[in-house]
Amino acid sequence: MLRVAAVAVTLGLSSSFGLGAGQGVAHADRPPPVNPSLLPAGDPAAPPEKTERPPNSDCSNTVSGGDGPSIPAAQRSLDLQSAWRFSRGEGQLIAVIDTGVVRHPRLPGMEAEGDFVANSGDGTEDCDAHGTFVAGLIAATKVEGQGFSGVAPDARIMSIRQTSKMYQKEGRARERNPDDLPEGYGNLPTMASAIRRAADKGASVINVSEVWCGPEKDRDGSIGAALQYATLVKDVVVVVAAGNKDGACKTDQEVIDPFDPTADPWSKVQVNVVPARWDDYVLAVGSIDANGAPSKFSVPGPWLSVAAPGENMISLDPRGSGTATGTINTRGEQQTMNGTSFATPLVSGVVALVRARFPELSAQEVIKRVQATAHAPAEGWNQYVGYGAVDPIAALTNEVTGGLPPKRPSPAMSTQLAVPAPAPAPDHRARNIALIGTGIIAVALILGYLASFPIRRRFGITSDDM
Incomplete structure (x- = not known):
């Protein structure tokens, strides 16, 4: 079974899911034309088989904090206070297809639209402590005296649980060592079904912070069909993660060859990232650090659209009514919130x-x-940040005309600068006249002085007589 990995390096959701990049090398092509016949049904919102959460799969604990008056660095870099003068996301319903979103006081009006992991769930359990973090970053309401809030605090969340590392197919516990962790649950078909369900239930935006990675390029047709349906038929904007190198997408691929920078980036792909590679229908998001540089863990690809801060985040705590800064892993270590x-x-x-x-x-x-x-980066587009770091104020106020350049770095250009006209020759006439006049006077004085010697001898004049 191909399992979907939520790309959260420090939340432990990467190692248990996904098909790793080490299973072979194969050059990828652009996604094939969408086959609409592969579009799955959105109902029922339930796993296609019975599942279980083994007794040893304790839900992840969180690290509470981040509820002070300081605005977290990620939100501060977006200058949300200025952006909110133009919009706060009112009237928008954002579907979070993830590990579930708990009912939190700072997510009022949340809609629970199903669970593809647990047979009797409704999408409001978040045993992995991931989906609630994601939802809070989108739409947590503003609280007086606290710096943290969601980017769109007047929007509402729709929760659809599609994956969890804490669940597995029913009966697998009897086939494995009692001390083994659960295998995890969630696959490409259920992801496609969740996307369609979100679109059919009225979402205006769909957030997918989980990925499948692998060299295969013929197993995600249902994802392409679901994305095309959501975007073109239901008019939904789908935003997806680019994946993490040290998470589900273990890869060192670089799709821009410095020795052949004009080559088609798609020709260099060794690991496909899904849903990101269906870039005609999604915004694929990379991560940047506090300095605006690409995060070391962010997977490059020809599908990259934009980037946003993804390190040391603060969001809503799924284990309480406040905020959290990370989780605690099975070894008791605190982990910060990092990842695409x-x-x-x-x-x-x-x-x-x-x-x-x-x-x-x-x-x-x-x-x-x-x-x-x-x-935009200097080259117009690059494999890590796409067209650049997202700018809320510009997106809300700029006039946008014309088309976008293709998703590849702009070629180096040389331009012949205008050669300045030669400076006019200096005019030395006044100086020359002055020098000539001075010379004439000097010669005249010398000649006059010399001419006086014969006169002195003629009259016998000496210096003693004077």
Whole structure:
């Protein structure tokens, strides 16, 4: 079974899921044309088989904190206070397809739309402590005296649980060592079903902070069909994670060859990232650090759209009513919130702001606006940050005209600068006249002095007579 990995390096959701990149090397192509016949049903919102959560699969604990008055670095870099003058995401419903979202006081009006992991769940259990973090970054309401809030605090969340490392197929516990951790549950078909369900239930934005990675390129047709349906038929903006190198997507691929920078980036792909590779229908999000540089863990690819902060995050605590800064792993170690999982919801929040301000824009027009107004890298586009770091204020205020350049670095250009006209020859006439005149006077004085000697001898004049 191909399992989906939530790409959260420090949340422990990477090692238990996904098909690793070490299973062979195969050059990838652009996604094939979508086959609409592969579109899955969105109902029922339940796992296709019976599942179980073994007794030894304790839910993840969290590290509470981050509820002070200081605005977290990630939100501060987006200058949300200024962006909220134009939009706060009112009227938008953002579907979080993840590990579930708990009912939290700072997520009022949340809709529970199903569970593809637990047979009797509704999507409001978050045993992995991941989906609630994601939802909080999108739409946590503002609380007086606290710096943290979601990017779109007036938007609402729809929860659909699609994956969990704490669950597995029923009966697997009897086939494994009692001390083994659960295998995890969630696959490509259930992800596709969750995307369709979110679109059918009225989401205006869908956030998918989980990925499948592998060299295969023929197993995700249902994902392509679901994304095309959501974007073109239901007019939903789908925002997805780019994946983590040290998580589900263990790879060292680079799709831009410094020795052949003009080559097609798709020709260099060795590991596909799904859903990100279906880039005609999604915003694929990479992570940047506090200095704006690509995070070391962010997977590059020709599908990258934009980037957002994804390190040392703060969000809602799924184990309480406040906020949290991370989780505690099975060894009792505290882990901070890092990953493209957490960059993605920041972009989903910006999309919600844009959709609220410009309700007349289609999903694809919103995608174009977010990319066109990002802080572009020097080469116009690159494999780590796409068209650049997302800019909420620019996305809400800039005029966007024309098309986007292709997703490849702009070629080096040389331009012949205008050669300045030669300076005019210096005019030395005045100096020359002065020098000539001075010379004439000097010669005249010398000649006059010399001419006086014969006169002195003639009259016998000497110096003693004077």
